Each structure stands twice: as structure tokens, then as C-alpha cells.
Amino acid sequence: DAKTTQPPSMDCAEGRAANLPCNHSTISGNEYVYWYRQIHSQGPQYIIHGLKNNETNEMASLIITEDRKSSTLILPHATLRDTAVYYCIVSGGGADGLTFGKGTHLIIQP
Amino acid sequence: EPEVTQTPSHQVTQMGQEVILRCVPISNHLYFYWYRQILGQKVEFLVSFYNNEISEKSEIFDDQFSVERPDGSNFTLKIRSTKLEDSAMYFCASSVTGFYSNQPQHFGDGTRLSIL
Numbered sequence: 001d002a003k004t005t006q007p008p009s010m011d012c013a014e015g016r017a018a019n020l021p022c023n024h025s026t027i028s029g030n031e032y033v034y035w036y037r038q039i040h041s042q043g044p045q046y047i048i049h050g051l052k053n054n055e056t057n058e059m060a061s062l063i064i065t066e067d068r069k070s071s072t073l074i075l076p077h078a079t080l081r082d083t084a085v086y087y088c089i090v091s092g093g094g095a096d097g098l099t100f101g102k103g104t105h106l107i108i109q110p
Numbered sequence: 111e112p113e114v115t116q117t118p119s120h121q122v123t124q125m126g127q128e129v130i131l132r133c134v135p136i137s138n139h140l141y142f143y144w145y146r147q148i149l150g151q152k153v154e155f156l157v158s159f160y161n162n163e164i165s166e167k168s169e170i171f172d173d174q175f176s177v178e179r180p181d182g183s184n185f186t187l188k189i190r191s192t193k194l195e196d197s198a199m200y201f202c203a204s205s206v207t208g209f210y211s212n213q214p215q216h217f218g219d220g221t222r223l224s225i226l
Binding site: 043044045046051087093098099101102 | 157215
């Protein structure tokens with residue numbers, strides 16, 4: 001079973017910041033938080049990952065709480081093309097298979 | 111940007127037949143994976159492969175399944191004697207290197223397998 005909890009769905013207005021929460025209260029010290037998204041039935045697309053520091057790349061920002069029990073993915077200026085299912089996954093990396101939950105279905109409204 | 115490519119995009123096979131799904135991972139990646147997603151359900155891990163050996167496999171990956179890296183570029187998933195319940199999207203993924211590396215897995219766009 002997935003070690004993360006996410007809301008099943010969220011709405012966000014186009015052009016606004018989308019903030020997607022994730023709880024991972026049982027995360028281990030060597031596990032990273034990864035975020036992926038899946039548009040329709042395409043392959044999961046990697047977005048960002050982090051261990052304990054906040055991270056930012058060209059797609060998104062990742063905010064991890066100090067106790068590492070939760071995190072937030074931020075899409076700074078959401079567009080209609082950001083409508084997708086977003087998955088928060090904790091993993092130790094290496095040869096570990098990723099355990100996907102049901103994710104959050106983010107719908108960007110025009 | 112380099113990407114994982116999968117062929118064919120859609121495969122239709124009669125029940126009981128063997129099928130081979132093909133993947134070309136990103137060229138400098140050393141870890142390879144297969145996942146499946148039954149319509150409307152979660153993405154499920156099947157198997158990981160490193161240094162020409164299976165590193166990890168799930169309960170789904172039984173004797174019906176096998177994986178191979180036949181040459182320096184391809185990674186294949188073979189399903190022997192397919193069943194109706196094997197109908198799903200099959201995703202290949204790859205990641206860079208290092209057993210305790212935190213490098214992310216990158217996915218292809220999948221092969222839709224339909225068993226008739």
C-alpha cells in the first residue's frame with residue numbers, strides 16, 4: 001500500500017498557484033519524496049523530488065515540513081495543460097519499485 | 111531531452127498467445143523497470159532489473175512473466191500464455207545508477223495490451 005495520503009481531487013483557476021498537499025507520516029530517514037503526474041493514460045511524468053530541503057525546478061516547487069511528515073507541491077502559474085492526476089510517492093531510490101496510490105486529480109478551470 | 115520509448119503503442123493478442131513488449135531506456139541509465147496499469151486502477155510495479163539480473167519483483171510478476179536485455183539498448187517484457195486479465199497499459203521506466211541513488215525513474219508512454 002502507498003505510504004502517502006492525498007486528497008482525491010482539487011480545483012484551481014488557470015493562472016493561479018496550485019498547492020497539492022501530501023501526508024507521509026511514516027517516512028523513513030533515507031526515503032525521498034517524489035512527485036509524478038499522469039495526463040490521461042500517458043506514462044507518469046517526473047516532476048520533482050526532495051529529501052528534507054525545499055526544492056524548485058522549472059516545473060514546480062516542493063515544500064517539505066521540518067519533521068518530514070508532509071509536503072506540498074506548488075505549481076506557480078497553473079495552465080489547462082496541468083490538469084492531471086498528481087502522485088506523491090516516498091521511496092528509498094535504487095532498485096525500489098515505486099508504489100503509486102490513487103493520487104490527486106487536479107482540474108484547472110479556465 | 112532523452113526519453114524512454116516503447117513499442118508497439120497498442121498490441122492486440124489472442125488469449126493463450128505469447129507477447130513481447132519492447133522498450134528502449136534512456137541511454138546512460140542502468141536500472142530498468144516495468145509497471146502495469148489496468149484500466150481505471152493504480153499504476154502497479156512489476157519488476158526492476160540491474161546488471162542483467164532481476165533486482166526486485168512484485169507478487170504480480172509470476173512465472174508467466176520474464177524480462178530480458180537482449181542487447182545494449184532494448185529491454186523487453188515477455189508474457190507467456192496471456193490471460194484476459196493481462197489486458198492493461200504496460201509502462202517501462204529507467205533510472206540512472208547507484209544502488210542507493212535518489213535519481214528519479216523516467217517513464218515511457220506505455221503499450222496498451224488488449225487480450226481477446
